[in-house]
Amino acid sequence: MNDMNRAAVVNPALKQDLLTGFAVIGALFAALATAQIAGAPYLTSLIGRIAITSIAALSLSFLIGQAGLVSFGHAAPIGIGAYVALMLAAGGTTDLSIQLSAAFILAALIALITGPIALKTRGVTFIMLTLAFAQMFFYVASSLVSWGGDDGMALAQRSTLFGYQILRTDAMLAAFSIALLAVILLANTWMAHTRFGLVLKAMTENERRVAANGFEVNHFLLYAFVIAAGVAAVSGVLLANQANYVSPAYLNWHRSGELIVIVVLGGVGRLPGAVLASALVILFEEFLGHYTEYWKLGLGLTIVAIVLLRGRDLGAFFGVRNQGARP
Amino acid sequence: MNSSLVLLQLLNGLQLGMVLFLVAAGLTLVFGVMDFINLAHGVQYTLGAYLTAASTAYFANFGIGLIVGLASAAVLGYLLELLVFRVLTSRSHLEQVLGTFGVILIVTDAMKLIFGPAPISFSAPEALSGMVMLTPTLAYPLWRMLIILAGVGVALLLWLLVARTRIGMLVRAGSTDREIVDLMGVNIDRLFVLVFVFGALLAAFAGAMAGPLISVEPTMGDNIVILAFVVIVVGGIGSVRGAFFAAILIGVVDVLGRAFATTLLKSVIGASAATAAGPALASMLIYILMVLILMARPAGLFSASGAT
């Protein structure tokens, strides 16, 4: 009987997600290898950008898909991560083990403060509160005169790991980012298997049931909020390395909006979607942008076409928590 | 800092508040009635400014320019509703955010394509660009005064429409209880078109009036729509009255903050630190205010849906 039980509780979709996720990661590695062999440095840096954006998108995707929380301020933890890398590198601390943990912890701590305030509300009020906090950090970053103020500042040195310059070239940075994507995929799958994951997913569907079961709904949502912020900060550290530059523009609300666009475009909650949508937006910018400066017109038309033509299943599913504010 | 300077800045805050109110009124009604998040509402503001500027230049007459500009902005708003928003109203909030974000990209680039990326020139008509004497010694720009009066006028008009007419009653009912409106046999789609085009017109009017004061450029709607969302959330979603008072509050706090934060900070933390932190703090003020208000009243100052 036990075998049957186990079969019943295991979610087959999880296994499939893991497989398709690794297929996509494999494809990214293959593309990177091809770019290297073909000697296309531009393509290499593009793949790096796609991988880093995918990490950021996945963290938001987790928040929207697993916790049903639409944050319009996800640029904030990303920017915080980037500034942590900038400041630590300037002080000579380039080791990724320190940079990544510092970025994760700082962003998580900040989310621990802003989260409970935003979580008093739902729907559009939650969206606006997360935006408000992100705007505050945007202006804080702009006022950091000794770190370049509005203009930002170049990264003193790319990050290292245990003394090795593992991000020295764009190819190495891309490879590291893709590997990190794989780690996040594994962690996410593991989380879905835990008690936490089971409760969190149930919560997006039926908050009342979960509360009646003895779970404090807002505690779980806060954990998700904090974890998502930490992972976003990790992508910020990589972003700083990729661009060799950090500026308040990373915290601009446009970035948060773009990230939501990527997440929704790719289909919330899945790695392949996040990678594909990141690739779509970045490639649009690069290739269409190469021919015309009005590439956003093309992106806008594509987005509207996709939204209008797509069926309603996604909407019905994710509309659950977004039915207006709660007092 | 003298009292007449404070008074002038208060008036500037009120003027910004009126512009915000004109944009936020349509946003809060559309959201309240249709539960539709329209990030692209700022597009109407941009269209209003551009089209009025262009037709004013064409007809060499501001009055005609304003009428033609607003009419064409309203028509474009109607077309957007017909082609895109009508489909989106039945979708999830997330898809609405995505779709309307797409519309922003399209319209912003279209403006850039037609009018060029640089700000275009747009000035108030000669006759209205003078000063009015508020007191024998205190002068205030006539144009800004007109904006304030127009805002108050529109607020009164809206109040009359919402409180006294059948459509207003439906809008009020729709924002609290959609089913009642359905039960009354009202075609809610048609009601939505009406509310939407009216809101678009108000936002376009705001753009046309604010145009001469700011630079008319393709991205001008972006920041105003964020501020308008701040206004409707602070005011209470769906509440026009809430939008009115929240817009004034946000406008005044923002203008006063920008005018005086650095000066006030200097006396507290010293000149050099204040020069760095002042502008940042000034920009942050409205967001801090919003967080504080929503912490105390999560449903906003004038919640349309009542106590529970």
Next chain:
Amino acid sequence: MSDPVLELEHLQMHFGALHVTRDVSIEVRPGEVHALIGPNGAGKTTLISQISGQLQPHSGSVILAGENITQLSVAERARRGLSRVFQISNVIQSYSALANVVLAIIGTEDGVWWRWRPALSDTSLADRAMNALAQVGLADKAQSIASDLSYGERRALELAITLAQNPRLLLLDEPMAGVGREESGALTKLLASLKGRVSMLLIEHDMNAVFALADRLTVLIGGAVALTGPPAEIKASPLVRQAYLGEEIQAATGGAA
């Protein structure tokens, strides 16, 4: 006699000028099935909501096994053994029956770090969940997705969910509502089989079920307690007949309620 499982002491609640709960004092004894009846709008569901914590009374107290829980949240009450079965079926539709029960069991676990232990591959969890499902006769439906279950089966699943939490008190809010005649008979039997093992506070319009199950009844009229007593006494009371039973019988024979 041992101490009551649940005591309500002078509960008062109003929405504006509308008094929905007027000085209600009720006690539920261990093992007892206590039914709460009353005409529509008598304030039964608001009273249950005050007991489970969705609503806060304006005054008075709710005491569970000697502990005052009036100020506690829904989740904190649930962890102390107060389980509510909802009027509207309330399960996680996309989860299997088994996963629904597993979710309920981990809700009773203490500590912080347990959250990071696996849930899906934990056989001891699954065994306990199967046990609860077997008690309500759903063992062979363990793998079915909740949305595929019949309405009556979903109500049974809800019972399994609450049983899995080893509740001190079951709050049953119209368990028969919307259940077909045949299934309601099965559900009544199921509840009867649990009698004595777990205390229940039952709200139900189906008078057959109420009188088949209840040890004692409390009649609520206009938000106040009109009468409390054993079934025979309630049936005999002219007040109750006039205010309530007639209407119910009419409703039962007339169809729509």
